[in-house]
Amino acid sequence: MNAPVPVRANERVAGWDGTPLALDVQLPEPGAWPVPTVVTRTPYGRSGHLAEGAGWRRRGFAYVVQDVRGRYDSDGTWQPYHNERGDGAALADWILKxxxxxxxxxxxxxxxxxxxAWALAxxxxxxxxxxxxxxxxxxxxxxxFERSGILRLAEHAAWWVERADGRTSRDGLTALLFRECPELLDHLPVMDLADRLGxxxxxxARVIENGPDHRAEGPDTSELAHLPAAALHIGGWYDLLVDEALEHFHHAGSALPRRPSRALVxxxxxxxxxxxxxxxxxxREHGPQGRLDLGALQVDWLRRVLGGTGRGASETTVFTVGADRWRTGASWPPPSTEAVWHAHPDGTLAPQAASADGDVRFRYDPADPHPSRAPGVDRAPLAARRDAVRFTSTALEAPMTVAGNPVVVLNADSSAVSTDWIVRWNEITxxxxxxxxxxxxxxxxHGRDAGPYTIGLTPLDITLPAGSRLQLELTGSDFPRLARSLNTGADRYRGTALAVAEQTVRTGPLDGTRLILPVATTEEPTP
Incomplete structure (x- = not known):
């Protein structure tokens, strides 16, 4: 007798309203049935998960991958972040039978x-x-959008050009467009860019009109806190969504009397x-120690939580950049103490506050916005630009490990009706x-906000070696990563007129601009 084929490709299962949705199933040998099922629902084409499905099948799991509504072989029209709860529930009900x-x-x-995945849960x-x-x-x-509400212009353009408003992805179109038209995102108004993006x-435009507070289908913080599923949260320090991974780790299951198992990587x-x-x-090179076998890690964790061992456990595996080692524990961030570094009018950054008040100024011209750099790329070529102020420390005498979310308290003012402040903490090696x-x-x-302003920075876990210097950098733009302020008070997405702004950063002994770092107080990270 011939062995049964382990793959069932191009199955059709009805979504919540009867719309046929395409999926593939990979199954272990029938003698192993019944088994747990790993479920992926993707807009990027289920064929990209064939090898992954085979891996799950070989390890004793069933694997189901489905094209979401309106993508690839699934019927209907894709509206990003819509229909996923209902369609996920319909797929789950089919699997359970x-x-x-x-x-x-x-x-x-x-x-x-x-x-x-979270919608299904x-x-x-x-x-x-x-x-x-x-x-x-x-x-x-x-x-x-950033947590500040500013549009991530380059990300929105790249993702929409390659992924949205179509049944299939247009891989490589972004690179082609920006190679041929490198100044494409300079166009104003921003709302009209869609006509130029190829x-x-x-x-x-609807994404911009809806804005950062548009309600989503996914579970909100309260619903997330009441979910009983164990959860493995994986993120990267250079991923713009690392905040999401950390937020889910901290909130998922937190309202339950007995919190489910959770892990963070x-x-x-x-x-x-x-x-x-x-x-x-x-x-920045992280070396071979920055690699993990995520597949093996996921299988091991799933077998433990599905088998009931380590029930309710919390475990973290977090890479400390600079030390290039993994920190393990039950939670993240580790215990820390605040280290305050004060901006001085002479451009220095020091643990002591300035002895007298002083102002430092720069001009922000949206016609020549301060440019973005890719994550991890050396910013030294931008050091000569004058549309920024920088406060730099002396060389560290001993290594310092910072783990958590730094904060900048900014005491500043602008001549513009409205303006942006881009705050950056750099290491000068x-x-x-x-x-x-x-x-x-x-x-x-003006007229709406009053400083000083508290600005939370992105999270990190890093050991700075002796000899490195700390730098607090303030600019008026991060373009094209972020849509620039026009400085006129007009809507940055619909306006075209520009105005130059005179930006003033205040330093001083009482309420001057300062950088607050969570300096880890625990032992060195685990090798």
Whole structure:
């Protein structure tokens, strides 16, 4: 007798309203049935998960991957972040009726598929025993905008050009467009950019119109806190969604009397996490110790939580950049103490406050915005630009480990009706490289805001060696990563007129501009 084929490709299962949705199933030998099922729902084409599915099958899991509504072989029209809860629930109900299902589901996915995983867990909390969430992209408002509310212009353009408003992805179109038209994103108004981006993109402007507070389908903080599924949260320090991974780790299951098992893994990775071929991000090399076998880690964790061992446990595996070692424990960030570094009018950054008040000024011209650099790339070529102020420390006498979210207290004013403040904490290495460690942003308006302003920076875990210097850098733009302020008070997405702003940063002994660092007080990270 011939052995049964382990793959069932191009199955069709009805979504919540009867729309046929395409999926592939990979199954272990029938003698092993019933088994738990790993479920991925993706807008990026289920064929990209064939090898992954085979890996799960060989390890004793069923694997189901589905094209979301309106993508690739699934019928209907794709509206990003819509229909995923209902369609995920319909798929779960179908799986639970199959003879190979033991009734236990693992919601699994990264980026947009991270959203569909959490949507599935929220809809079928009794069946979803575990979530594996990798750099989850939870909503357009949360992914396309900074926490400050400023549009991530380059990310929105790149993703929409290649992914949205179509049944299939247009891989490589972004690189082609910007190679041929490198100043494409300079165009104003921003709302009209869709007409210049090389694809028909009717949904481009709607994202901007809806803004950062647009309600999403995914579970909100309260619903997340009541989910009973165990959860493995994976992120990368260079991923713009690392905040999401950390937020989910801290909130998921937190309102339950007995919190479910949870684990956190954060590595020296971008949005492709530990699956990238190299160990370098920009001009920072993390070495082979920055690699993890994420597949083996996921299987081991799932077997433990599905088997009932370590129930309720919390475990973290976090890479400390600079030390290039993994810190393990039950929580993150580790215990820390605040170290305050004060800006001085002579451009220095020091643990002592300035003895007298002083102002430092720069001009921000949106016609020549301060440019962005890719994550990890040396910023030294921008050091000569005068549209920034920089406060730099002397060389550290001993290593310093910072773990958590730095904060900048900014005492500043602008001649503009409205303007942006881009705050960046850099390391100046002993060999002269200027590497961004963390950043934040803020929009201010005359008559509406009053400083000093508290700006939270992106999280990190890093050991700075003796000889490095700390630098606090303030600019008026980070373009094209962020849509620039026009300085006129007009809507930055609809306006075209520009105004030059005179920006003033205040230093002083009482309420001057300062950088607050969470300096870890625990032992060195575990090798």
């Amino acid at each position: 199959q003879p190979w299902s033991d009734g236990r589901l693992v919601a699994y996915g990264g980026s947009y598929a991270g959203h569909t 929220a809809e079928r909390p009794k069946a979803v025993r575990a979530v594996v969430s990798m750099g989850p992209s939870m909503a357009l408002g949360r992914t396309k 694809a028909r993109l009717p949904g481009w 954060i590595g020296p990775w971008g949005h492709d996490l530990g699956y990238a071929p190299g160990t370098r991000i920009g001009d 002993a060999d002269g490289r200027r590497l961004e460690l963390a950043h934040g942003s803020l929009e201010t308006r």
